[in-house]
Amino acid sequence: MVNHLLTTNELKVEEIYEILTDAKRFAGGMKWKPEGQMFTANLFFEPSTRTKSSFEVAQRRLGLEVIPFEVLTSSVQKGETLYDTVKTLESIGVNSIVIRHEQDRYFDELVGKVNIPIINGGDGCGHHPTQSLLDLMTIQQEYGQFSGLKIAIIGDIRHSRVARSNADVLTRLGAEVIFSGPKEWFDTRSVDISRYRPIDQAVQESDVVMLLRVQHERHQTKSSFTANEYHQQFGLTLEREKMMKPESIIMHPAPVNRNVEIADSLVECKRSRIFKQMENGVYVRMAAIKRSIESLEGGKQYETTYTERMLHSI
Amino acid sequence: MVNHLLTTNELKVEEIYEILTDAKRFAGGMKWKPEGQMFTANLFFEPSTRTKSSFEVAQRRLGLEVIPFEVLTSSVQKGETLYDTVKTLESIGVNSIVIRHEQDRYFDELVGKVNIPIINGGDGCGHHPTQSLLDLMTIQQEYGQFSGLKIAIIGDIRHSRVARSNADVLTRLGAEVIFSGPKEWFDTRSVDISRYRPIDQAVQESDVVMLLRVQHERHQTKSSFTANEYHQQFGLTLEREKMMKPESIIMHPAPVNRNVEIADSLVECKRSRIFKQMENGVYVRMAAIKRSIESLEGGKQYETTYTERMLHSI
Amino acid sequence: MVNHLLTTNELKVEEIYEILTDAKRFAGGMKWKPEGQMFTANLFFEPSTRTKSSFEVAQRRLGLEVIPFEVLTSSVQKGETLYDTVKTLESIGVNSIVIRHEQDRYFDELVGKVNIPIINGGDGCGHHPTQSLLDLMTIQQEYGQFSGLKIAIIGDIRHSRVARSNADVLTRLGAEVIFSGPKEWFDTRSVDISRYRPIDQAVQESDVVMLLRVQHERHQTKSSFTANEYHQQFGLTLEREKMMKPESIIMHPAPVNRNVEIADSLVECKRSRIFKQMENGVYVRMAAIKRSIESLEGGKQYETTYTERMLHSI
The missing domain is CATH 3.40.50.1370 (Aspartate/ornithine carbamoyltransferase)
Structure with missing residues (x-):
């Protein structure tokens, strides 16, 4: 099961406390890194300094490789849909993704159809x-x-x-x-x-x-x-x-x-x-990313690519 | 001899098979990294999600440092030529470069004049x-x-x-x-x-x-x-x-x-x-980059800077 | 004391020679890296290929994590001041910063108010x-x-x-x-x-x-x-x-x-x-960044975050 983080409403109280506990541990210096090289991308369709940079710092602290994605210079300019963009990133080996988009609940067209966890970095006037x-x-x-x-x-x-x-x-x-x-x-x-x-x-x-x-x-x-x-x-x-x-x-x-x-x-x-809130943002995002990645590790999904699965099935 | 990859036409059949063989090995989990820290840059003068991100993933998997280059915020805005831009990147220590450009055969003005391998990421209506x-x-x-x-x-x-x-x-x-x-x-x-x-x-x-x-x-x-x-x-x-x-x-x-x-x-x-093609794109690009870098390693060109050569010649 | 590098006028002759000596050592192959993971960001409010890429290469050679910052897609578009942007980056854990800005002496509004070293990458018609x-x-x-x-x-x-x-x-x-x-x-x-x-x-x-x-x-x-x-x-x-x-x-x-x-x-x-000047630019910037970071190491400022200081004070 891929663990998206889309809205707080869908999080149970104990899940919220789990994330807060991990965030507090990261603030206290806890080290946690996924095994092997993992890729992530931040798709921001609206301007952001704070959230985007905060995710970047969180991702780098966890040792992730962040693939740059600038909407202005992407194929979104050629009319590519959000679904196709995400599916493309999944195909090339991106293991998790953060999206900010001006459309409320943009993620409804993705959930159930993509195999990598999405962290919602803000949707329209909806959630964050x-x-x-x-x-x-x-x-x-x-x-x-x-x-x-x-x-x-x-x-x-x-x-x-x-x-x-x-x-x-x-x-x-x-x-x-x-x-x-x-x-x-x-x-x-x-x-x-x-x-x-x-x-x-x-x-x-x-x-x-x-x-x-x-x-x-x-x-x-x-x-x-x-x-x-x-x-x-x-x-x-x-x-x-x-x-x-x-x-x-x-x-x-x-x-x-x-x-x-x-x-x-x-x-x-x-x-x-x-400014304390901003600092905490990094720790909370580290905890959220850890949660996403662990959902992959459960199924070991991030370790096998399509090709490897094909090779194994021969 | 610097090994550019500009068009498939210029590749011999055995060179094509060599690249495909390496790509298949990368798909099967082969590890290969150049010695020491190597720098690369992706100069995309036209929008791209797939090709640019695919090169980025390939480069990071090979352990390369990717220097970001955004045309919109570069000196290209001050009228700098492609040649001067590439020569600048070469001067600051970039060891290989990927270029997408709207002009057919943009690379004709570079070949023979730059000392780092160019991988063509698409030229006009020409090659890819x-x-x-x-x-x-x-x-x-x-x-x-x-x-x-x-x-x-x-x-x-x-x-x-x-x-x-x-x-x-x-x-x-x-x-x-x-x-x-x-x-x-x-x-x-x-x-x-x-x-x-x-x-x-x-x-x-x-x-x-x-x-x-x-x-x-x-x-x-x-x-x-x-x-x-x-x-x-x-x-x-x-x-x-x-x-x-x-x-x-x-x-x-x-x-x-x-x-x-x-x-x-x-x-x-x-x-x-x-989507399988997109996944394969990463492996093929890893193979193409390996080929470029190995052409440098032959001459050990990537190990010496201009300054080091000067120091040695004293 | 945070060691900004804002103008050459304020550097004493011996400080200039110290930087040049370190630059020469870097050109000769000296290795120097700060302990632990350090973050930096390059805030370029004007187009640049050379200076920005040169700083990037210098930062990566020193093992720093460079957080991407594109003015066009940042909260500067929502009217955020330079001070608030820098303070934000400081809050999320950025340890040093390079700024190019079209306003002469933009740094006057920052010095004494931010706790991370600023390296001036060019201010208006002022300094570089x-x-x-x-x-x-x-x-x-x-x-x-x-x-x-x-x-x-x-x-x-x-x-x-x-x-x-x-x-x-x-x-x-x-x-x-x-x-x-x-x-x-x-x-x-x-x-x-x-x-x-x-x-x-x-x-x-x-x-x-x-x-x-x-x-x-x-x-x-x-x-x-x-x-x-x-x-x-x-x-x-x-x-x-x-x-x-x-x-x-x-x-x-x-x-x-x-x-x-x-x-x-x-x-x-x-x-x-x-082109030799461009190559030297990387070494000089490595030396300048080293100088900034060492000013932090003296006070061990980069090792404690706001949260850690709070925890210690309990």
Whole structure:
């Protein structure tokens, strides 16, 4: 069975804890490498610094060979489908793959048809499981557990890849999740409006203030806020930071729009875990990749190529 | 003597068999690595997923360091010539190079002037020797030999990099080659028109049905066929597949235009060797790179730099 | 203390000689690798073949893992600042970084705020220290010393990243520097006009004829010269090369505009050190990277991550 990592929703609670445990071990210096030379590729159909580089570092730390893939100079330019591109990489010996794609649930056309594990690096406005997992790791590092925590998710919920899946998984792990931000950016089909709090209240009563990036590039109509208006009405201003509980922390998936979601000088303040989240991202991705590869090792799939299987069958 | 690989035409029959033999050994698990750290670069001036990634995997399996080169962000943007670009890479210690370029016989301005082996990854509408070699490997794998086989090459002969060179080399190896496809896409200077067959006949009597990609991007005037018209008149439809001889196989260099050259559901049918060809591509390229590097090892050229030679001459 | 390499001006004479000595040792085959796996990234915000590839080769020879970074497909496209991009790479475990950026002194916003060494790969019309160092290495290789040498820097002084810093450093090392080229391209604030010589005189009396690239892409108004006019008036023509002193050499940072700064057939003539400069670039960059990494090793900074420090502090 190939172990894809597509959404956090499909992960059982014990699977989440397994990944977090491995991530913590990697952070503590654990060494783990697959036997033999293994190949991977990162197919990013949308711009990314953080996620792509983070996967690259994770892959290299695990000793994987990363085959470069740039969409702009690939056969995608000749109209090749995602399925054919992935199947091609599988054919030439790539053993696992990370994909970011602008289409929601792009992976539905791949699952069951490709024989290498896919790690979802972000699909449209859908999911971004390694981002969720690194958020969980950061919270766990801080508080040791999830139950009893109140976590405020604030901002552009509708366009966020992690807001809804984080809310779901944090609730399953025992935390209480509340929301804030511009009400018109909420989609009441996916968010329980009874959990909505005015911004000041959300900031005051939470253990974790999780800000979301305003995704200018996904807002199709002109936003009704200027950057400064957004900051004053829904951002973490210097004044609001002072209202936070003594031990509570600030998180943001980055890239940050400084002085929009958060005051510039708070990005690296004592409460901020923003760059810490990035560091944790590498460990979580190492754990996710290990999990994928181990699913292959079970079946020893990565050790035999099509040709070798043919030769053996003679 | 530096051993370039520029066209299949210039390869003697025994050289072809040597490359195929090494490729088969690599497929069977042969390990071969050059001594010491060797550098290579892939200069692709046209989009490619398959060929570029395939070379990358081949190079990494042989332990080579691959220096990334993206045309869009290179000094080619400042007007640097191909010769100066290659000479630069040679100067900084790159030991071998793969080039794909839109200009026919781009390599004529390099041969004799650069001291590192060039492997042609495709020139204009000219040649693509590693594609030819992987086609040969796939046929050899299937039938053990070439003599007595009838091979139909079908489609956009004029724009194909492999049609004419495959025809030439297959004939030299003892196979009989026939052609089919739109007659107006034939160039009677390069293709013997007496070998032309109507599509149904070509499909019926061949051991290998080798389809060519319709190269939309190279047709300068609007094509006279819709995709569906092409499929019905010259494509491998479900009906035509049924006419094929029991053991005969389907090949295509990919990327496939599904439902144009071939019916969607045939791409991965039992007769299809399309993804198998891609797998073989890695082994053939490993063999081609080994051949290039061994030509250097003979003269020990890769072991001495300009500076070292200067130091020795003091 | 993190050892950035930002400009040659800030390097003391003994530091320059230390780098040149290490570069010479690397050219002679010295092996040096940092302990453990180290990560680096090359952030090139402007096109480059030579410098970027040269750094890549240098980094791989030192055993570093190079994390690919393409500006076009990075979060810079989402408006991320240079500071946040660098801080991100630091957070995910990148231990040193090379940056080329179109803004003069881009590094002023980074120094003191990032904890990894930066090597400047070129800033605007400002500095390009590894280019200066490779020029010095090439001259030292030829003449053994700098004092007593006369060096002519000829051409587009105003837009050159190396003209002024080379002039400064060569003077500090004991050489005499003179200038030539179009007078209207001189900036008398940065160049001592008493050192200006007519082109024929400059060529005749120098030990090193250092030509500068005409930077078409930086001239904002249309140039007052055609390529041929420039070549006749200020280029190294076949005639002028004949006036050179018997042992004197030709240098150029490349990419060369053939038949503009220098006659085509002189690019690889006996006097030319143009491709030799490129080869030396790798050794100088190895030395510069070694210097950066050793500054980290002193403080063992590269061995502890944020998480490890946190764990230790518990």
